[in-house]
Amino acid sequence: MARRPVVLVTGAGGEIGHGLIHEIAERGAFRAIRFPGLLSAVTIPSGGTSDFAPEMLHAAAQGRPYACFVRLDTRIPFMAMPDAVAALLALMDAPTRSLTAPVYNVAAFSPDAAELADRVRKAFPQAQITFAPDARRRAIVDSWPKDVDDARARRDWGFRPAYDLDRAFDAYLLPNVKRHYARG
Numbered sequence: 001m002a003r004r005p006v007v008l009v010t011g012a013g014g015e016i017g018h019g020l021i022h023e024i025a026e027r028g029a030f031r032a033i034r035f036p037g038l039l040s041a042v043t044i045p046s047g048g049t050s051d052f053a054p055e056m057l058h059a060a061a062q063g064r065p066y067a068c069f070v071r072l073d074t075r076i077p078f079m080a081m082p083d084a085v086a087a088l089l090a091l092m093d094a095p096t097r098s099l100t101a102p103v104y105n106v107a108a109f110s111p112d113a114a115e116l117a118d119r120v121r122k123a124f125p126q127a128q129i130t131f132a133p134d135a136r137r138r139a140i141v142d143s144w145p146k147d148v149d150d151a152r153a154r155r156d157w158g159f160r161p162a163y164d165l166d167r168a169f170d171a172y173l174l175p176n177v178k179r180h181y182a183r184g
Helices: 011-026 052-061 081-093 113-123 135-142 151-157 165-182
Strands: 032-034 037-039 066-068 078-080 103-105 129-131
């Protein structure tokens, strides 16, 4: 399993940025979140690295076939957008004395692509989802961790995602995506 995503800033720019973050953090003025793939019910996927999940859903809602660009067993962490917003607000409100790091990981669920396809087919039985891995895009996704450790965020500022995979689909994604396409 790759430890570092290939999309990180590296070299001199990465070192300068890393040093700057820690300098500001030592003064208690820097707080950041490292997000997983974010699933929004209101934005249309636009070809991002983790967009294979929402692309499946949007294609099915429109009755279009979808060829997924990752393998069936590709697994990365995701989070519903309302949890991402809540995490940002919670971190901003956290007392500085309770924070033990300048940057926190957060995540909610880590399904593989086959699980996502099954979940989409459950909602849209006519969905035509196939898997046709794209070497370039898949290599980026494969460099990501399969899950992240967000224990520090849970401990330091009480991070708790409200959406697991089922709730993300049933209460957030499906109702909003269906409503979007029902409007035409």
